Amino acid sequence: MNNKIYPIILCGGSGTRLWPLSREQYPKQLLSLVGEDSLLQATIKRIYECDEAKSLNITKPVIVTNESHRFLVAEQLREIGISGAQIMLEPAAKNTAPALTLAAMHVMNEDPDGILLVMPADHVITDKVAFIESVVSGLPLSEEGKLMTFGIVPDKPETGYGYIKRGSILADGITSIQQFVEKPEYALAQQYVESGEYVWNSGMFLFAAKSWQQAIQQFRSDIFECITNAYQKKVQDMDFIRVDKDLFSQCPSESIDYAVMEHVTDQDADTAFSGAMVALKADWSDIGSWDSLWEISQKDSSGNVLKGEVFLEDTQDSMVLANDRVVSVIGLSGVVVIDTPDAVMVAEKSASQSVKKIVNQLALRQRNEIVHHRKVFRPWGSYESIDNGSRFQVKRIIVNPTARLSLQMHHHRAEHWIVVKGTAKVTRGEESFLLSENESTYIPLGIKHRLENPGTIPLEIIEVQSGSYLGEDDIVRYQDEYGRND
Numbered sequence: 001m002n003n004k005i006y007p008i009i010l011c012g013g014s015g016t017r018l019w020p021l022s023r024e025q026y027p028k029q030l031l032s033l034v035g036e037d038s039l040l041q042a043t044i045k046r047i048y049e050c051d052e053a054k055s056l057n058i059t060k061p062v063i064v065t066n067e068s069h070r071f072l073v074a075e076q077l078r079e080i081g082i083s084g085a086q087i088m089l090e091p092a093a094k095n096t097a098p099a100l101t102l103a104a105m106h107v108m109n110e111d112p113d114g115i116l117l118v119m120p121a122d123h124v125i126t127d128k129v130a131f132i133e134s135v136v137s138g139l140p141l142s143e144e145g146k147l148m149t150f151g152i153v154p155d156k157p158e159t160g161y162g163y164i165k166r167g168s169i170l171a172d173g174i175t176s177i178q179q180f181v182e183k184p185e186y187a188l189a190q191q192y193v194e195s196g197e198y199v200w201n202s203g204m205f206l207f208a209a210k211s212w213q214q215a216i217q218q219f220r221s222d223i224f225e226c227i228t229n230a231y232q233k234k235v236q237d238m239d240f241i242r243v244d245k246d247l248f249s250q251c252p253s254e255s256i257d258y259a260v261m262e263h264v265t266d267q268d269a270d271t272a273f274s275g276a277m278v279a280l281k282a283d284w285s286d287i288g289s290w291d292s293l294w295e296i297s298q299k300d301s302s303g304n305v306l307k308g309e310v311f312l313e314d315t316q317d318s319m320v321l322a323n324d325r326v327v328s329v330i331g332l333s334g335v336v337v338i339d340t341p342d343a344v345m346v347a348e349k350s351a352s353q354s355v356k357k358i359v360n361q362l363a364l365r366q367r368n369e370i371v372h373h374r375k376v377f378r379p380w381g382s383y384e385s386i387d388n389g390s391r392f393q394v395k396r397i398i399v400n401p402t403a404r405l406s407l408q409m410h411h412h413r414a415e416h417w418i419v420v421k422g423t424a425k426v427t428r429g430e431e432s433f434l435l436s437e438n439e440s441t442y443i444p445l446g447i448k449h450r451l452e453n454p455g456t457i458p459l460e461i462i463e464v465q466s467g468s469y470l471g472e473d474d475i476v477r478y479q480d481e482y483g484r485n486d
Contacts, residue, residue, distance in 0.1 A: 003115045003143055005058045005135075006209070007047050008103045010096055011040055011065040011073060011121040016359040016370075017289045017352070020343035021321070025372040029121040030072055033293060040073065040121040041080050047117070048082075052132040056139075059114075062086040062106060063121075064099040070240050071379035071482065091245035096120075096203075097259035098251045101216050101227045102243065107209040115142055116212065118205040118256075120286070124296060127282035137173055138206045138278040146276045147215060147264050148206040149177070151199030153281040157189035160288050160353065162201040162257075167266045170276055177265045177275040180257055199279060203286070205256065206278070212260070215273050220259045226251035237483050290336040290352035294319045308339070318349065341374040379482045380405055381458070393470045397451075399424075399459040404452035406480035413467030413474060415443040417451070422459035425452040448478060 015028030022028040029039045037045065044061055047053055061082070065073050067089040077085055088102055100118060107114045117135060125131050138148045151164045162183055167176030180201065184192065192198035217224040226247060233244035264275035285296050297305040297319070304315060308322030313330045320329055320337045327339050334349045347355065362370045375384040380403040387394040399405070399422075407427065417424070418440040425434055426441055427450040434454075435441060443449045445467060453459035 002057065003113050003139075003208075004111055005056055005115045005117050005139075006103075006107045006111070007044070007058065007061040008100065008107075008116050008118045009040070009043060009061050009063045009121050010099055010118065011063050011069070012090060012093055012096075012099060013120075013122065015122065016356045018287070018293070019355055019359050019370065020338055020340045020345050023372050024370060025068060025376070026072070027069070027122075028287065030069065030076065033287060034124050034296065037080070038076055039124070039287070041076055043119055043121050043123065044077070044082060045080065046119075046125060046128050046131060050128040050132050052129055052136075056132075056136070058117075060084045060086065062088065062103045064088045064090060064103050066090055066093065067242075072377055074239055075379075086241060087239055088241045089243070090248070091243065092249045093253070094248070094251050095253045096256045097216065097220065097254040098223055098227055098248075100205075100212065100256055101223060102231060104209045104212045104216075105227060105231050106241070108213060112210060114209045115139065116205070116207060116209050120203055122287060123202070123204070124285045124287060125282050126296075130280065130282040134173070134278045134280045134282075135206060137171070138276075141170065141174065141276050142206045142208060142211075145208060145211050145273070147211060147261065147273055148276050148278060149261060150202045150204040150206070150280045151277045152202050152284045153279055154193045154198070154200050157186055157193050158200065159183055159186050159189050160292065161286070163189075163192050163198045164201050164277055165198050166277065166279075173279045175277055175279070177261070177277050179265055180262050199277070200284075201257070202280065202284065203256070205261075211273070215260045215264070218272070219263050220252075220254065222252055223254060223259060288353075290319060290338070290347070290355070291349050294336070294349060343369045379403075381453075383463075386462075388470070391466060391468065391470075393465045395463045395465070397461050397463050399451060399453040399461075401453055401456050401458065404481065405450055406475075406477040406482075407448060407450045408478065409446060409448045409476045410467070410474050411446065411476070412469035413465045414445045415449075416464040416466075417441050417443065418462045418464075420460050420462060422453060422457050423455045424459055424461060425454045426450070427452075450479075 011029055014024045015022035018028045021031055032038050063085055070089055142148045163181040165179040167178035169175050230243040230247035235242050261275055264273045285292050287293050294305050299305055303317040305319040309326045310320045310322050311328040315329045316333045318335045320327055322339045323341055325339055329337055336347045336349050336352055338345045359370050375382055381398040381400045383395045383397045385395055419435045419437050423434060423436055428443060429447050
């Protein structure tokens with residue numbers, strides 16, 4: 001087992017069933033839902049911080065993520081000391097098969113014999129040792145060309161997961177794949193678990209990059225051709241790899257299972273490829289709903305999962321997450337209460353799978369609450385809307401040490417800046433000057449300007465905008481540190 005293993009982290013998706021915490025611009029894989037690390041950070045640590053993995057030839061990760069999440073992903077990698085990762089940007093969401101094909105193509109360029117360990121960024125696996133042991137057991141067959149997937153040995157009936165029916169035994173803990181099964185009703189799920197013939201479909205995979213390339217080319221040549229054309233026009237942009245947006249957008253949207261894995265079961269023995277499954281017995285969850293998060297979270301003596309300033313009376317088996325307000329719940333059982341600065345969601349725990357229906361309603365009304373939080377992160381820091389009216393908006397802006405915003409101009413608004421912490425370097429037209437705490441300045445409409453933090457502590461300012469239009473798209477960038485020039 002000398003082949004290099006390339007962790008492929010699929011970091012797309014918006015996690016709409018975990019709204020209002022998960023938003024389009026800050027989805028669940030970037031949230032710290034279990035422990036201090038985000039789900040993305042925990043996924044990466046799973047393969048680098050386990051002693052059992054040290055004997056494996058594991059390279060730096062290849063991460064495929066949405067273009068709009070690129071700086072958040074890069075910052076989270078920096079926080080856990082991961083450097084040298086390959087961050088590949090998807091210009092559009094096209095499901096997992098195109099994302100994996102893109103990553104495999106990139107690995108093939110560097111190492112034709114590379115092995116791909118494919119992991120979604122939003123899973124929780126508490127038994128890291130069991131996971132690494134399952135990778136080790138699956139490596140020999142993956143090096144022989146098998147398309148390996150991981151099946152989670154179920155401990156209860158579950159209607160939120162797809163299932164895989166075991167085939168013939170190939171090795172200890174490894175079988176062929178007889179059939180993929182869609183999410184069942186409860187009674188059928190119970191039959192699956194009692195039979196011992198079925199496992200949960202984890203959506204994790206292990207196979208050679210060339211095996212995947214050959215398989216996707218055979219079963220979905222349209223995806224292969226679109227990704228090949230888009231990848232051939234790739235460019236390196238800072239720490240990111242960009243592919244051609246127009247060519248990538250032409251690619252069909254398809255999952256790994258539908259595109260390839262369902263064609264390599266025992267029922268499709270005529271194909272040149274064969275699939276296999278490693279049985280993984282570990283505490284695993286894809287955190288697909290608030291109910292599933294409650295299941296794996298630490299609970300108090302009444303079965304409640306609590307965070308923040310929460311006060312309960314006669315409440316059991318519930319999840320209550322408070323952000324910056326006091327939240328009280330009285331006389332309820334089996335509920336979910338999620339409080340954020342701009343949205344509150346209350347549901348029966350058993351109905352939490354239906355949160356997506358609320359998100360769909362918000363989307364129809366074009367509500368910003370599904371896109372971003374009140375606090376919005378940028379590569380230079382963050383801003384938070386404090387108040388707004390028909391012709392004004394007030395923001396709290398945090399600029400990281402040594403960072404600076406783009407040199408920009410607005411057509412429809414003027415701005416007042418008041419420094420409340422740190423030192424600001426201001427460019428306004430042809431002049432440049434420093435502002436200290438309790439000092440302020442005015443940026444007239446139509447004037448080029450830039451805000452910088454030359455200090456060693458975060459710069460905090462209050463910005464008051466006034467004008468006929470205050471949208472974020474009223475920005476003309478002339479110079480930018482982060483590749484966002486207009």
